[in-house]
Amino acid sequence: MSGTVVVGLDVGGTSTRATALGLDGQRLGTGRAGGGNPTSHGAERAAAELLAALRGALANVDPTRVRAGAIGLAGAGRLLADPAGRTAFDRAWRDAGLRCPYAVYGDALVAYASGTAEPDGTVLIAGTGAIAAEVRELRLDRVADGHGWLLGDAGSGFWLGREAVRRLLADLDSGHAPDALGRRLLTDLLGSAEVAPRARDTVDALIQVVTRRPPVELARLAPAVVAAAVAGEPAATGLIADAANHLTNSVSRIRPADAASPLVLGGGLLTGDTPLAAAVRAEAARRWPRAPLCTAGDGAAAAAWLAARDLPEVADPAALHALLVAPTP
Numbered sequence: 491m492s493g494t495v496v497v498g499l500d501v502g503g504t505s506t507r508a509t510a511l512g513l514d515g516q517r518l519g520t521g522r523a524g525g526g527n528p529t530s531h532g533a534e535r536a537a538a539e540l541l542a543a544l545r546g547a548l549a550n551v552d553p554t555r556v557r558a559g560a561i562g563l564a565g566a567g568r569l570l571a572d573p574a575g576r577t578a579f580d581r582a583w584r585d586a587g588l589r590c591p592y593a594v595y596g597d598a599l600v601a602y603a604s605g606t607a608e609p610d611g612t613v614l615i616a617g618t619g620a621i622a623a624e625v626r627e628l629r630l631d632r633v634a635d636g637h638g639w640l641l642g643d644a645g646s647g648f649w650l651g652r653e654a655v656r657r658l659l660a661d662l663d664s665g666h667a668p669d670a671l672g673r674r675l676l677t678d679l680l681g682s683a684e685v686a687p688r689a690r691d692t693v694d695a696l697i698q699v700v701t702r703r704p705p706v707e708l709a710r711l712a713p714a715v716v717a718a719a720v721a722g723e724p725a726a727t728g729l730i731a732d733a734a735n736h737l738t739n740s741v742s743r744i745r746p747a748d749a750a751s752p753l754v755l756g757g758g759l760l761t762g763d764t765p766l767a768a769a770v771r772a773e774a775a776r777r778w779p780r781a782p783l784c785t786a787g788d789g790a791a792a793a794a795w796l797a798a799r800d801l802p803e804v805a806d807p808a809a810l811h812a813l814l815v816a817p818t819p
Contacts, residue, residue, distance in 0.1 A: 493512075493555060494512065494513045494555065494557050494801065494803060495510055495511065495512055495513075495518060495551055495555040495556045495557065496510075496511055496513065496556065496557065496558050496559065496794045496795075496797050496798040496801075496814075497509070497510050497511075497544070497547060497548070497556050497558075497559035497560075497588070497592075497794060497797070498511070498559065498560050498561075498562070498789075498790045498791055498792065498793030498794025498795070498796070498797060499526075499540065499543060499544070499559075499560070499561045499562065499563075499790055499793055500562050500563075500597075500600060500788075500789030500790040500792075500793060501526040501527055501536075501540065501561055501562065501563035501597075502525060502526070502527060502563070502564070502597075503525045503527045503531075503564070504524070504525045505522060505523070505524065505525060505526075506522065506523045506524065506525065506526035506539045506540060506542075506543040507520070507521070507522050507543060507789070507790045508520065508521040508522075508523075508540075508543035508544050508546065508547035508790055509521075509547055509788070509790040509791055509794060510547045510548055510551045510556070510794075511791065511794050511814050513798065513801075513803065513804065513810065513813075514813065515813030515814060518547075518550065518551050519546065519547040519548060519549055519550055519551050520546065520547055520790075521542065521543040521544060521545060521546020521547035521548075521549075522543060522546060523539040523540070523542035523543040523546070524539045524542075525539060526539035526540045526543070526563070527563055527564060527565065528565075528568075528572070528575045528578070528579075529564070529565045529568055533572070533574050533575040533577075533578040533579075534578055536575070536578070536579075537578035537579055537581065537582040538582070540561070540579060540582045540583075541582040541585055541586055544582065544583070544586035544588070545586055548586060548587065548588075553586060553587030553588050553589070554587075554589065556588055556590050557590050557798075557801055558590055558591070558592075558797040558798055558800075558801055559583070559588060559590060559591075559592040559593075559794070559797050560592060560593045560594070560595060560793040560794065560796045560797035561579070561592060561593070561594050561595070561793060562594075562595045562596070562597050562599070562600030562789055562790075562792070562793040562796075563594070563596075563597055564596065564597045565596075566594045566595055566596040566597075567596070579594075592797070593796065593797060595793065595796060596630055597615075597789070598613055598615060598621060598623040598630060598633070598636075598756075599613075599623070599625065599628070599629070599630050599796075600789045600792050600793050600796070601613050601615055601754065601756035601757075601786040601789060601792075602623070602625050602628075602754050602756075602786075603628065603792040603793075603795060603796055603811075603815070604754075604756070604786045604787040604788055604789050604791065604792035604815060605752070605754030605755070605756070605784035605785055605786045605787060606752040606754055606782070606784045607795075607807065607808040607811035607812070607815075608751060608752050609625070609626070609627050609628050610625060610626050610627065610751045611624075611625050611751040611752035611753065611754065612624050612625065612741060612744065612745045612749070612751065612752070612753045612754070613625060613753075613754045613755075613756060613786070614737060614738075614740070614741050614753065614754070614755055614756070614760065614770070615755075615756040615757040615760070615786075616645055616646055616647070616733075616737055616755075616756075616757040616758075616759040616760050616766070616770075617646065617647055617757035617758045617759060618643075618646060618647045618648055618706060618709040619636065619638065619639070619643040619646045619647075619648060620635055620636070620642075620643045620644060620645050620646035620649070620736075620737060620740065620757070621633065621634070621635050621636030621643075621740075622634040622635060622636075622737075622740040622741045622743070622744060622745075623636075623744070624744045624745060628796070628799075631744075632744040633744070634740045634741070634743040634744045635740040639652075639705055639706055639708075640705070644733075644736035644737070644739075644740065645732075645733035645734065645735075645736035645737035645740070645766075646709070646733075646759070647709035647710075647712035647758070647759055648705075648706055648708050648709040648712075649733060649736070650709075650711070650712040650715045650716075650729055650730075650733055650766075651708035651709050651710065651711030651712050651715070652708045653729055653732070654671060654675055654711055654714070654715050654725075654726075654729060655675060655679075655696065655700060655708065655711065657672075657725060657729075658671075658672040658675050658676070658696070659693055659696060659697075662685065662689045662690075662692055662693050662696075663689075663693065665689065667685070668683070668685065669723065669724075669725055670718060670721070670723050671714070671715065671718040671723050671725050671726050672725075674714045674717075674718060675711060675714060676692070676696075678711065678714060679696060679699050679700070680692070680695055680696065680699065712759065715729055715730070716730070716759075716764050716765060716766065719765040719766075720765060727765070730765045730766050730769055731769060733766055733769075734766060734769035734770045734772075734773050735773065737770055738770060738773045738774055738777060741753070741774070741777075742777065745778070747777065747778075748780075749778055749780075749781060750778070750780040750781055751781060752781065752782045752783075752784050753774055753778060753781050753782070753783055753784070754784045754785070754786055755767065755770065755771070755774075755783065755784070755785055755786060756785075756786030757786075760785075760786075761785050761786055771783055787815060787816065788815060788816075791814050791815045791816075792815050794814060795807075795810060795811050795814045795815050798810060798814070
């Protein structure tokens with residue numbers, strides 16, 4: 491069994507990570523490349539990044555030892571339905587020297603598997619966007635939110651940035667001096683915390699700066715909100731509380747009130763030591779007191795585990811998960 495190798499990839503819009511693992515838990519190689527999501531970058535560029543990450547992971551591994559592989563990415567269904575995208579990925583797989591089949595999973599399922607080996611549970615992801623998903627038999631079942639910045643993603647990084655700017659605009663409209671968070675946002679967006687003698691001029695300047703950029707760029711203001719909450723600024727702590735409520739409400743749409751299955755928290759806002767992660771954990775513990783709360787971990791390793799589960803030499807998938815993924819409590 492120790493001679494068998496599995497490969498997993500965690501493909502995102504900004505980076506692609508690959509890992510090659512032995513079934514004894516040994517990490518044999520890792521690779522990293524640029525964003526490999528074909529929806530964001532097109533099939534050919536995405537496949538080139540996939541190949542670069544694979545070559546890094548397999549630099550010291552004989553590709554013929556690889557028996558199974560899996561790719562986790564957002565919009566997995568679109569890749570599977572797009573002949574050009576699947577053909578480009580197939581070619582990259584072969585060019586890396588791999589002859590085994592590979593599976594494609596959605597990023598929400600991979601995030602769930604990076605936190606637990608349990609077949610049933612729920613995953614909540616909050617980063618730039620936000621989505622909750624119910625998992626049954628390690629397949630995505632019901633999904634809540636993930637509707638994008640225009641229609642949803644409540645409690646996400648985008649939501650925090652947008653709400654912070656909206657609150658600042660309301661303060662300026664009301665003639666109130668910006669608080670500490672407002673001054674941070676003014677400095678970030680306009681280069682200065684000073685308000686023009688006629689406050690409406692500052693309002694107009696803010697609106698122009700924000701609307702001239704892609705809307706999703708509001709998500710880059712989320713760290714300022716988090717930092718302000720860490721400093722105890724009331725406006726920021728209020729936004730964090732509202733975000734936590736939105737996120738747990740999304741989970742409540744698909745998760746029964748008496749559920750005792752694991753709840754995995756993923757995404758940059760929930761896997762780090764952030765006020766939002768603490769607030770979500772506290773609210774989740776209140777709503778689902780019997781549920782284990784887990785933190786999403788290594789997505790590439792989780793994809794490799796998903797690929798390995800059905801190999802004939804794997805008798806205990808849960809034990810293999812402990813070797814390959816090492817979930818974080």
